[in-house]
Amino acid sequence: MRFYQATTFLFPRHYEWRILTVCFGAVHVPLIACVAFAALSGQWHPITLLVLLLATLAGTACGLAAVHGLLSPVTKATRMLESIQAGKRVTDIPIGGRDLVGQLLHGVTTAANESAARIEKLTDAAERDPLTRIRNRRGFLGTAERLLDGERSGVFALVDIDHFKLINDQLGHDRGDDLLTAFAARLSEGVRRTDLVARWGGEEFAVVFPDTDMNEAHRVMDRLRAAIAESTALGVGSRRVTFSCGLAPLSGFSSLGEATRAADTALYRAKAGGRNRVTLAA
Missing domain, CATH: 3.30.70.270 (Reverse transcriptase/Diguanylate cyclase domain)
Incomplete structure (x- = not known):
């Protein structure tokens, strides 16, 4: 939680962008280290640096796309929580694995459907005559x-x-x-x-x-x-x-x-x- 709170200044409203920014910086560490070493030693190898730059950019693009895809279950869980708040039943239930995100999806799905069932039951009880069981x-x-x-x-x-x-x-x-x-x-x-x-x-x-x-x-x-x-x-x-x-x-x-x-x-x-x-x- 400390690192999460410490990075809130980066895109406060977009958690996934913060992750992507951190990943982007991490991927560029090798390139930055090579450029710094070349600058300090005076031994520049343009072709090597160019290859490293292109590889870094390609890796960055692939990494960002992969991270974005891995975060999609969190986005789905957020939508499901919004459904809970609106009292709706979750119909499009995603299937997660046995990892932390899968547990999150399972927990949110269970909570959403149980909450919707309770709301439906309470609504039905409030809208039906307790004696005759037809609508009040x-x-x-x-x-x-x-x-x-x-x-x-x-x-x-x-x-x-x-x-x-x-x-x-x-x-x-x-x-x-x-x-x-x-x-x-x-x-x-x-x-x-x-x-x-x-x-x-x-x-x-x-x-x-x-x-x-x-x-x-x-x-x-x-x-x-x-x-x-x-x-x-x-x-x-x-x-x-x-x-x-x-x-x-x-x-x-x-x-x-x-x-x-x-x-x-x-x-x-x-x-x-x-x-x-x-x-x-x-």
């Missing part, structure tokens, strides 16, 4: 921003389980939690794989239908509503489960706030109209 509102918004990139159109659905408070009050929160988990699974299965489902909060769920018009989204949700209303699989005691839904059009992620308010108003009208129905935003 935070995860929904992050995914919806990517899904609705630009002015990509679609439909936003706001879904609410009917009379859920009565189920909690009469049968207990454990039965209510079981219903939320089962309903989230049924809702996810009932829409398309390209659609985005999340728990919006409490007994409310949100769905984004990308590249879908209002009529198609209405058909999907109404078919699902009828299937759940007729099924006994989600029933709580003797009571069957139903839901109400409000639909609103989307035009890019920037319109999600307006669509949420419109879908909420439509959901309110669905509940006021007797529940167990899908209502379009006015």
Whole structure:
């Protein structure tokens, strides 16, 4: 470390240039010694000095190229460390030998992938509802921003389980939690794989239908509503489960706030109209 610190004045921002400079000086020691000896002794041999000069320059060029190549793993390790800092997974994994540089590459690769795996796990935990294991509102918004990139159109659905408070009050929160988990699974299965489902909060769920018009989204949700209303699989005691839904059009992620308010108003009208129905935003 002392020599490293002592040479920081040479190209402080370029470590490889410092190594090349040291190598360049070391390669020229024989030439400098011959010139000094000839000057002191007065015995000049131009041809010998010329050959030595050319050989030195050729050796310098080859040495610099070799050193630059040997330092490339360090450059690669630096890029990998930058990936760690950015929370990315290292995909292009170099293969090192059993020497010090190989150990460095192996250590950085292991650290990078372990760090990325931990970040992915934490991110996934932060963006998923711990009860239903579908996306929470935070995860929904992050995914919806990517899904609705630009002015990509679609439909936003706001879904609410009917009379859920009565189920909690009469049968207990454990039965209510079981219903939320089962309903989230049924809702996810009932829409398309390209659609985005999340728990919006409490007994409310949100769905984004990308590249879908209002009529198609209405058909999907109404078919699902009828299937759940007729099924006994989600029933709580003797009571069957139903839901109400409000639909609103989307035009890019920037319109999600307006669509949420419109879908909420439509959901309110669905509940006021007797529940167990899908209502379009006015």
